[in-house]
C-alpha cells in the first residue's frame with residue numbers, strides 16, 4: 001500500500017511539472033500570430049512572464065540557444081505593446097535563423113526584418129499600432 005501511495009505521489013509530481021511547462025492559451029495564440037507572419041522558421045516557444053523582467057526595463061527577451069521568446073507583461077501592459085515586443089523578439093529569431101548570431105543584435109538589417117514583419121502584421125490585422133522598429137511612425141501603403 002505504501003508503495004502505491006509513493007508511486008502515486010511521484011506520478012502526480014511529474015504531472016504537476018508538465019502542467020507548469022505547458023504553454024498557456026495566450027502563449028499559443030501569440031506563437032500562432034507570429035507564425036502567421038513567417039512560418040519558415042525553426043520551432044520556437046513564447047513565454048509570457050507576469051513577474052519582474054530579468055533586467056530592468058526589459059520588455060522582452062529572445063534566447064537564441066533555446067529559441068525562447070519571453071515577454072514581460074509587467075512592463076508591456078497594452079495589447080499593442082505586447083504585439084510590438086513579440087514581433088521585435090520574433091525578428092531576432094528570424095535574423096538569427098537566416099544570418100546567424102550578429103555581433104550587434106540591433107544592427108540595420110535587424111530593423112529591416114522587424115519593419116517588414118510589423119508592416120505584414122498591420123496588413124493582417126495582428127498589430128494595430130503604427131510604430132516602426134526604430135520608434136518612428138509607420139507609413140502605410142496607399
Ligand SMILES: [Zn+2]
Nearest residue numbers: 088092105106
Ligand atoms: Zn532586441
